[in-house]
Amino acid sequence: MLIGLYLLPGVEIALPGGALGKALGDKRTVLVGCSIMFVGNVIMAYSDLWSAQIAGRLLTGVGGVVVNVITSKMVMDWFAEREISTAMALFLIVALRHRGRAVSFAAGWRG
Secondary structure (H helix, E strand, O other), X not given: OXXXXXXXXXHHHHHHHHHHHHHHOHHHHHHHHHHHHHHHHHHHHOOOOHHHHHHHHXXXXXXXXXXXXXXXXXXXXXXXXXXXXXXXXXXXXXXXXHOOHHHHHHHHHHO
16 A cells, blocks of 8 residues: 555646746756655654554655656756667666665664
């Protein structure tokens, strides 16, 4: 259920997240998304309440969607008219492999 809750915001947040990126700028929007993810992770790491776990997971999902949308756009912008397929492949491999490890190691088993 918690995995589904992480993915659920993607349905509603992807378009507004892209618009937010256009309004605030890419780097600032990624920072906002990472901050939202961090708050969600902290809520989940330090609460034993099921309702807090759900809220934390939804927040983490919202931040994750914003970060995924904007960083994918940034890679597309950086490599426009060049090796876009190779750049996106490397981006996805690195992004999927390393996301969340720093928080997990810092927070212990709860992370």
